[in-house]
Amino acid sequence: MKKVLIAALLALFLAPAGRALAAGDDALYLFNWSEYMPPQILEQFTKETGIKVVETTYDSNEAMYAKLKLLEGDGYDLAVPSAEYVNRMRKEGLLIPLDKSQLPNFKNLSPALLNNAFDPDNVYSVPYMWGTTGISLNTEKYPADAVTGYADLWKPEFKGDLMLPDEMRSVVGIGLKSLGYSINDVNPAHIEEAYELLKKLMPSVKIFDSGNPKQALLNNEVGVAALWNGEAYVINGENPKIVYVYPKEGTIKWMDNMVIPKGAKHVKNAHAFINFILRPDVAAQICEELGYATPNQAALELLPKEVRENPIVYPTAEQLKGSEYEDDLGADISLFEKVWTKLKTGN
Amino acid sequence: MTERSPFRNLAVAAVGGWLTVFVILPNLMTLATSFLSRGEVEFAILPITFSSYRELAGPEFLRMFLDSAWLALGAAMACLAIGYPFAYILARLSPKKRKLGLLFVIIPFWTNSLIRTYALITILNANGLLNKVLLGLGLISAPLDILYTETAVFIGLAYTLLPFMILPLYASIEKLDPRLIEAARDLGAGSFQTFFRVSLPLTLPGIVAGTMLVFLPALGMFYVPDVLGGSRSLLVGNFIRNQFLTARNWPLGSAASVLLTAIMALLLAVYYFCNKRVRREAAA
Amino acid sequence: MKRSLKAAYLTAVYGFLYLPLLVLIAFSFNDSKFLVSWKGFSLRWYASLAGNSSLLDAALRSLALAASSATAATLIGALAAIALKRYRFAGRKALSASLYVVTVSPDIVMGISLLILFITLNLPLGFLTLFLSHVTFCLPFVTITILARLSGMDQSLIEAAADLGAGEYAIFRLVILPIAMPAVMAGWLLSFTLSLDDVIVSFFVTGPSFEILPLKIYSMVRLGVKPEVNALCAVMFAITLMVVGATQLLMKEKR
Numbered sequence A: 001m002k003k004v005l006i007a008a009l010l011a012l013f014l015a016p017a018g019r020a021l022a023a024g025d026d027a028l029y030l031f032n033w034s035e036y037m038p039p040q041i042l043e044q045f046t047k048e049t050g051i052k053v054v055e056t057t058y059d060s061n062e063a064m065y066a067k068l069k070l071l072e073g074d075g076y077d078l079a080v081p082s083a084e085y086v087n088r089m090r091k092e093g094l095l096i097p098l099d100k101s102q103l104p105n106f107k108n109l110s111p112a113l114l115n116n117a118f119d120p121d122n123v124y125s126v127p128y129m130w131g132t133t134g135i136s137l138n139t140e141k142y143p144a145d146a147v148t149g150y151a152d153l154w155k156p157e158f159k160g161d162l163m164l165p166d167e168m169r170s171v172v173g174i175g176l177k178s179l180g181y182s183i184n185d186v187n188p189a190h191i192e193e194a195y196e197l198l199k200k201l202m203p204s205v206k207i208f209d210s211g212n213p214k215q216a217l218l219n220n221e222v223g224v225a226a227l228w229n230g231e232a233y234v235i236n237g238e239n240p241k242i243v244y245v246y247p248k249e250g251t252i253k254w255m256d257n258m259v260i261p262k263g264a265k266h267v268k269n270a271h272a273f274i275n276f277i278l279r280p281d282v283a284a285q286i287c288e289e290l291g292y293a294t295p296n297q298a299a300l301e302l303l304p305k306e307v308r309e310n311p312i313v314y315p316t317a318e319q320l321k322g323s324e325y326e327d328d329l330g331a332d333i334s335l336f337e338k339v340w341t342k343l344k345t346g347n
Numbered sequence B: 001m002t003e004r005s006p007f008r009n010l011a012v013a014a015v016g017g018w019l020t021v022f023v024i025l026p027n028l029m030t031l032a033t034s035f036l037s038r039g040e041v042e043f044a045i046l047p048i049t050f051s052s053y054r055e056l057a058g059p060e061f062l063r064m065f066l067d068s069a070w071l072a073l074g075a076a077m078a079c080l081a082i083g084y085p086f087a088y089i090l091a092r093l094s095p096k097k098r099k100l101g102l103l104f105v106i107i108p109f110w111t112n113s114l115i116r117t118y119a120l121i122t123i124l125n126a127n128g129l130l131n132k133v134l135l136g137l138g139l140i141s142a143p144l145d146i147l148y149t150e151t152a153v154f155i156g157l158a159y160t161l162l163p164f165m166i167l168p169l170y171a172s173i174e175k176l177d178p179r180l181i182e183a184a185r186d187l188g189a190g191s192f193q194t195f196f197r198v199s200l201p202l203t204l205p206g207i208v209a210g211t212m213l214v215f216l217p218a219l220g221m222f223y224v225p226d227v228l229g230g231s232r233s234l235l236v237g238n239f240i241r242n243q244f245l246t247a248r249n250w251p252l253g254s255a256a257s258v259l260l261t262a263i264m265a266l267l268l269a270v271y272y273f274c275n276k277r278v279r280r281e282a283a284a
Numbered sequence C: 001m002k003r004s005l006k007a008a009y010l011t012a013v014y015g016f017l018y019l020p021l022l023v024l025i026a027f028s029f030n031d032s033k034f035l036v037s038w039k040g041f042s043l044r045w046y047a048s049l050a051g052n053s054s055l056l057d058a059a060l061r062s063l064a065l066a067a068s069s070a071t072a073a074t075l076i077g078a079l080a081a082i083a084l085k086r087y088r089f090a091g092r093k094a095l096s097a098s099l100y101v102v103t104v105s106p107d108i109v110m111g112i113s114l115l116i117l118f119i120t121l122n123l124p125l126g127f128l129t130l131f132l133s134h135v136t137f138c139l140p141f142v143t144i145t146i147l148a149r150l151s152g153m154d155q156s157l158i159e160a161a162a163d164l165g166a167g168e169y170a171i172f173r174l175v176i177l178p179i180a181m182p183a184v185m186a187g188w189l190l191s192f193t194l195s196l197d198d199v200i201v202s203f204f205v206t207g208p209s210f211e212i213l214p215l216k217i218y219s220m221v222r223l224g225v226k227p228e229v230n231a232l233c234a235v236m237f238a239i240t241l242m243v244v245g246a247t248q249l250l251m252k253e254k255r
Helices: A002-019 A039-049 A061-071 A083-091 A104-108 A150-154 A168-178 A188-204 A213-218 A229-238 A267-277 A280-290 A330-345 B006-033 B051-056 B059-091 B095-110 B113-124 B129-136 B150-173 B178-186 B191-220 B223-229 B236-244 B250-283 C003-027 C044-050 C053-086 C092-104 C107-121 C127-150 C155-163 C168-197 C200-205 C213-218 C227-254
Strands: A027-033 A052-058 A126-138 A162-164 A205-208 A224-228 A242-245 A252-258
Touching: A027 A267, A039 A052, A039 A267, A039 A280, A052 A061, A052 C213, A061 A083, A061 C107, A061 C200, A083 A252, A104 A267, A126 A150, A126 A229, A126 A267, A150 A168, A150 A188, A150 A224, A162 A168, A162 A213, A168 A188, A168 A252, A168 A330, A188 A205, A188 A330, A213 A224, A213 A229, A224 A229, A229 A242, A252 A267, A267 A280, A330 B059, A330 B236, B006 B250, B006 C053, B006 C092, B006 C107, B006 C127, B006 C168, B051 B250, B059 B095, B059 B150, B059 B191, B059 B236, B059 B250, B059 C003, B095 B150, B095 C003, B095 C168, B095 C227, B113 B129, B113 B150, B113 B223, B113 C003, B113 C213, B113 C227, B150 B191, B150 B223, B150 C003, B150 C127, B150 C168, B178 B191, B191 B236, B191 B250, B191 C092, B191 C127, B236 B250, B236 C107, B250 C092, B250 C107, C003 C227, C044 C227, C053 C092, C053 C127, C053 C168, C053 C213, C053 C227, C092 C127, C107 C127, C107 C200, C127 C168, C127 C200, C155 C168, C168 C213, C200 C213
Parallel strands: A027 A052, A162 A205, A162 A224
Antiparallel strands: A126 A224, A126 A242, A126 A252
């Protein structure tokens, strides 16, 4: 009796497991950050095209890259890497060039955000969302002009009240940028200089966090933080006294892009999906749901004015002066990594 | 007599086969990788070199290892201190109650760990539940800074790993024959003496098992310390992850993992031999 | 120890274990998109959870995986405990050592090396590869727990059984297993818990069509974790309590 019960329970459990495996030809295997594509958008796409979207997720570009590389892209039809990994995957032949004739909606994209160094002429990638890594400042604790650039983070009054992203590229980038160098500078002397400078910043840092920075700022655990603008936007909405500053040295920019991995089995469906996402109404809907900036010019006009004109999400050309994307560093990434290890084992 | 038993052969073959394919083989692969060179396009390439191990000889790795070991040891001790009395009391309840009690120890851990850790943040932070209660009771006059300190990390680790201590302890304490304790009492031993001369030695295997099941996994753990401690220092787990993912230096990551395993093997071997000697002396 | 003192101690530890759970359940009723401050009572996250089939599917898959891999790990882990304790064979020490190696292996190393192994063996990534990996990392928890229970076991019981003509299987089933039962149970529970919560190994060994819950939750980095997940956890907790309650009732009636 007991055994039958156990067997029945097991069968019950295993039924959904088996069900998940079949999707067939009319499918699209999407590899994405979790909840980065609203479920209702996926449903609408399936309803309009009959193509079923099967989504699996990753938590970092690095993990996604390692896996796609080991599998040579086999089984995944669409991924959403950030700029530096678009460049890396493109150079390593891990991506399929896009057929623009299947992407009539490509024209909706803002020209200012196309043709970047990480993928000239957008041969392999289409921008999905973009943003910046600036600085949030609690003006209840500090005067509004206490921070104008990354270099202000070193001010003694921020000691023990500072949060940085738990990301090597951003932190070393802040060091380089404060010195006036590019965030993609791989000159060992400049990196050493940045290390010496950052070493002095370490005692000020209370928290490294990129997963949940809202919590620390809103609960007043820290008063100043370098973070993604998407987080800053939410924080500002909850507490307008916490403002977002575009550093005067030029801000660090990021961009997530849709690409088709080499081993994709449903290349046509992937194009159909990209084209669908580029539709102004769809892009606007995604943007409203996620709160990040859309690169879609046509969609922008459909958005409410207070979103479209919010400088935290859509910076002005002036605020973007001197801004850069994090790009692939090749083997020189090791230099950055050594700095990171030394910084984090030094205190 | 047992050599030709089909059951014995089946058990040995199944276990041996499984561990060879899924544990020994992948670990040999890791070992081999640790002697290769970092490649830019391929993850690991020839020539064979010891440079990864040389790199680990610096002060950074030692520092990370000691930090990790300190946290893991603290977590294991905290779990033991909380878990032993708990398992002891639990194992003395009626059979029905103790089974249910055990089940209720593990049920909270079927909830996703990330969400649970975030809940701990909500409890521990400056405006959190703990501070509000303490302030409300008038026990403190200003909010305590617990979150992003080592205390928070230990609370988090103890919380996350407690069942891995309680369950093995319970399994081993449960078989402790109450008649032995009664006998000790009858012979005039105080409760203190009974515990240290009878209960503790008999439940020692459970203590060792629980400590290992907490300490060993905790060594490579970095998620809970990062989220609750503010991620200010690198742990061995972070370092290995960074080598494999951010720095794409698989040989160095593999070497660090091999070194970690080797240090553990050494500690276990030392423990094993000491234990053997103590037993031999006790027997003599 | 006094009875009331014991009860107080048990209550305190259960309190420690359940407090975070109560907090996260409370936040599932919070009318805010973020898990930071209280904005009033709302059921909106339960409504949006009901519409989020991908989250629910992932939860079901995780449960299926955890139940099946915990069961297999318990079975193989029990065999391993017997084999290591009772039999002498070539490579016994190496197998025993390999169990401890599993517990120290950093997840990422295990994940990547298993993925390479599965690619080499040409196994399709998905349920099967997840199952094999989960069984592997659960094994030591079962075996070490059972070995601790069996240590100091009265050998005369086994000898008596053998003298009465019991074969190895009979000895295993009728003598050793009953003695080891609480440890077997503990091993299953630990395995189920480990499997249900694994992220890094699972990320590498799963395929493009098999998403499980912890992966989905840990990947919510671009926007932060949604309170929907709290709602899901609350629902799962409620179901667990109902199942436990129902089993208790059934067992009572049987008596």
